[in-house]
Amino acid sequence: MDSPKPIGATQAASVEIDYDRVNVAEIMARIQKAAAEAPAELSAANEPREAATSSFSPASASPRTAPPAPPPTDWNPEPQGAKQTIKKILRKLMRPFFPVIRLLALPIHEELRATIKSLHETNVRLDNLYRLLQMQSVEFDRKIDLAGERMDLGDLRLDHLEGRLKDLDKSMEYIRLLHNLDHNLVLELTKLKVEADTLKSKVRILEKDQELTLRRERALEEQALK
């Protein structure tokens, strides 16, 4: 185990490394830890410089040359002291020219009036559009309700169809059982028929035996009588 030695101005984080078996995952875990801790140390030393030079993009390059913005102050529209006096004097001096100034400002005034009128009309149009939007929204809600009702109806039909399907399943099961029964009946009848045929054959054999016995009996009687 060994710690890397810093060269020149570069101070490495104290990361112990087993050079015979370098494990990048372990080194990175320590580097990430060091990186997470470092901002607190560095912020004090680097903050002013960082703000000006943290990015290479042209958009952020401008702050390098621009002076820092002044702190925000309360803006006071009223002039104070000497300024107020100068303003009063200027106003007195300009008083004879006020009608001319008003005359010059007339077209601007007219333009302002026209703009205000136009703005008013725009507002009215916006109100109308808003009303229209509301009406359409109501209509839309109604259609959604209608669609909901239709969906409910569809659900009912679906339930009904599901019930019918269950009945159908039951019927199919009965039919399957009846088929089995038919099959078994046919089987039993066939067995009975075979048995009946066997018995008939046996009866025929017995009849023949009896006939033979009778003939022998008759022959023996004839011999005995002779």
Place this chain on the structure above:
Amino acid sequence: MTIAFIVQRYGLEINGGAELHCRWVAEHMRTHMPVEVLTSCAFDYITWRNHYPEGEELINGIRVRRFPVSRPRSPEKFGRLQNRILEHEHREQDELAWLEEEGPTSPKLIHFIRKNQAAYDYFIFFSYRYYHSYWGIHAVPAKSILVPTAEHDPVIHLKIFRDLFRMPRAFVYNSEEERVMIQSLSRNEHVPGLVVGVGTEVPSSYAADRFRQKHGVDGPYLIYTGRIDQNKGCPHLFDHFLRFKRETGSAVKLVLIGSTVLKIPAHPDVRYLGFLSEEDKFDALSGAEVLVMPSFYESLSMVTLEAWALGRPVLANAKCEVLKGQCLRSNGGLYYENYAEFREALKLLLSSERLRAALGDNGRAYYNANYTWDIVEHKYLKIMNDLGAAR
């Protein structure tokens, strides 16, 4: 056994990741079996306009059949379609329309594959997201092997690709992370696949001093090689590096190699050298303290493998799962998710030569165990033999 490699573009002057990957694999597999390449006539990957003549030609001993692109891509229309499929509800038809615009649309190539499927044992498709792979695999699913070269790109979530990933006979993945991503997206665990990647051509000799003398670079330096653009995370690298310099007062330099679409910061310790020859690149890599890979999306970083082949450690962007996974598996590099981690990891790397050497050795061992050409070729052969045995 005859195999066909199908890729969007092909040529000695094409250096795109998947295209170069395909060419290298084709050239190495040529020593084991007859190999052909089926590709488009395109050179420009933005419009896919026909550039090469239609027909056959021999490139490094491989027969290359080129098929014309029927309709070049309109970048505006493509952007519009991509926006629609990525940000709005859409149908499968929209995704197919996007794919057609994505291109390179070459119905003749697909027709050739369908008509001549009996002449080839396997069709190896490169890059899942293009027209040739999608329709090619649909044409010959039973003979297709897909090398997806997939990244964490939003289009990978499209439905057409989820279905596509269940179609081929086998997959050749670039990394374990790519395999996990594709399997979790498409649930295609039943499709066999191997993590293969690609080998790299390391020159027999390289010299850091030669590079230092030629380009006037002295002192320790980090290196980044590759396209210098936003998607590769280069703005973050510049930002982190300059901030690191200010905060630590380190004398380390940053050497950048590759074509750029970004403005390089004007700083005496940031040296942009442009596009260099392979010899210069390896010379530069061999002398670097660390290779930095700030890219967010990689399916396999060839430069990282090259650095490991030379025994150099890597500092990678942890937001790229593939790079982070490779660092953890190889124990050949560190990674960072934010500036604080970048600073600590780089400080550690620069301060310990022993750590750099140990990580570099691990990286080299990982490269030798997984990414030499013998191993890559053997894995490709294994896939095809296994498929042949399963028939």
